[in-house]
Amino acid sequence: MKNNWRRGSLLVLALSSLWPFAGLAGAQTAPRKALMFYNPILTAAADPFITYTNGKYYLLYTDVSGNKSITVRSSASLATLGTAPALPVYDTGGFFESPELFQFGKLWYIYYTQYPNTVKALESDTDNPQGTYHFKATLTTNTYDADLLKMPSGALYLLSSDLNNIFIQPMSNPYTVSGGQTSIAHRDQDWEVGVIEAPNAFWHHGQLFILYSAGNYNKDNYAANALRFNGGDPAKPSAWSKLPGPLFTENPAGGIWYAGVPSAFTSPGGLDWFAYSDYNNPDGADAHRSILVQPMRFDSRNNPILGTAIPLPLSLPSGDPTAPAIPAQRIR
Numbered sequence: 001m002k003n004n005w006r007r008g009s010l011l012v013l014a015l016s017s018l019w020p021f022a023g024l025a026g027a028q029t030a031p032r033k034a035l036m037f038y039n040p041i042l043t044a045a046a047d048p049f050i051t052y053t054n055g056k057y058y059l060l061y062t063d064v065s066g067n068k069s070i071t072v073r074s075s076a077s078l079a080t081l082g083t084a085p086a087l088p089v090y091d092t093g094g095f096f097e098s099p100e101l102f103q104f105g106k107l108w109y110i111y112y113t114q115y116p117n118t119v120k121a122l123e124s125d126t127d128n129p130q131g132t133y134h135f136k137a138t139l140t141t142n143t144y145d146a147d148l149l150k151m152p153s154g155a156l157y158l159l160s161s162d163l164n165n166i167f168i169q170p171m172s173n174p175y176t177v178s179g180g181q182t183s184i185a186h187r188d189q190d191w192e193v194g195v196i197e198a199p200n201a202f203w204h205h206g207q208l209f210i211l212y213s214a215g216n217y218n219k220d221n222y223a224a225n226a227l228r229f230n231g232g233d234p235a236k237p238s239a240w241s242k243l244p245g246p247l248f249t250e251n252p253a254g255g256i257w258y259a260g261v262p263s264a265f266t267s268p269g270g271l272d273w274f275a276y277s278d279y280n281n282p283d284g285a286d287a288h289r290s291i292l293v294q295p296m297r298f299d300s301r302n303n304p305i306l307g308t309a310i311p312l313p314l315s316l317p318s319g320d321p322t323a324p325a326i327p328a329q330r331i332r
Helices: 015-026
Strands: 045-053 056-063 069-075 087-091 096-104 107-114 118-124 133-140 144-150 156-161 165-173 182-186 195-204 207-215 223-229 240-242 257-266 272-279 289-295
Touching (some): 045 257, 045 272, 069 096, 087 133, 107 133, 118 144, 133 156, 144 195, 156 195, 165 195, 182 240, 195 257, 207 257
Antiparallel strands (some): 045 056, 056 096, 069 087, 096 107, 107 118, 118 133, 144 156, 156 165, 195 207, 207 223, 223 240, 257 272, 272 289
């Protein structure tokens, strides 16, 4: 998310630090333009959430222009997702942040923050994720940046932040919290200043992680890291370990300032990518925020490697209808 009292990014890495991704942008000789996409995929927007289902990507985000309606963009290709029509699905009546989209059964649910710290759930009127929605429930009145964690057992949890903590909270169904908030992370690493926020849960090869950001969203101390699930009850702090951070930083040399709020998604070919927010101008004005995407890698312990924000044209994900098949080893 965020407004003027939350956000920023840390560490200036040289462009040479982008070597792990070099094959994505330069492995092919004179690649056809159709095989590439260009960051950012959308401007005047922040706090992205992307999911891929039924042959399409769906994109939700904070509209920094002040639009009160949540919109959903959809495209079969990542190359055209940012230019797809922004279909309004619900009028929030005020400033909102960080909408996310999840399917349960035939219905869809959107979770968003009504500024400054009220998390609300919407339920779709049909099975169309770009159709209309109605208000379903208020989930919290003291946190923001909501995300859902689904466990293999079917257990469901709400993740959110109160500026100082990442909270987890059990849910009995997609629109009802059934227990209290437990802090599973707070600022305790040297680089973590300002706030801690934007939890985003994802699985990779059976291992669960929660991405998060810390710092001030429009300052150069903003960066991102991850929690690793150790097993046991996810509602207990002992179930989580914080990786040494930060795992993701800005790239001023590439014209990407204050990068953060990573949100993981799976490509059509089954590989892990993430979307994130940045500023394309260091003045920190919200009008200069934008949304970018890039691939994720993993180390020998299956921990995520996000690296540095990449400004280069990138090869489209494997399985994208305008992309060639890309072997997994090219980006792992």
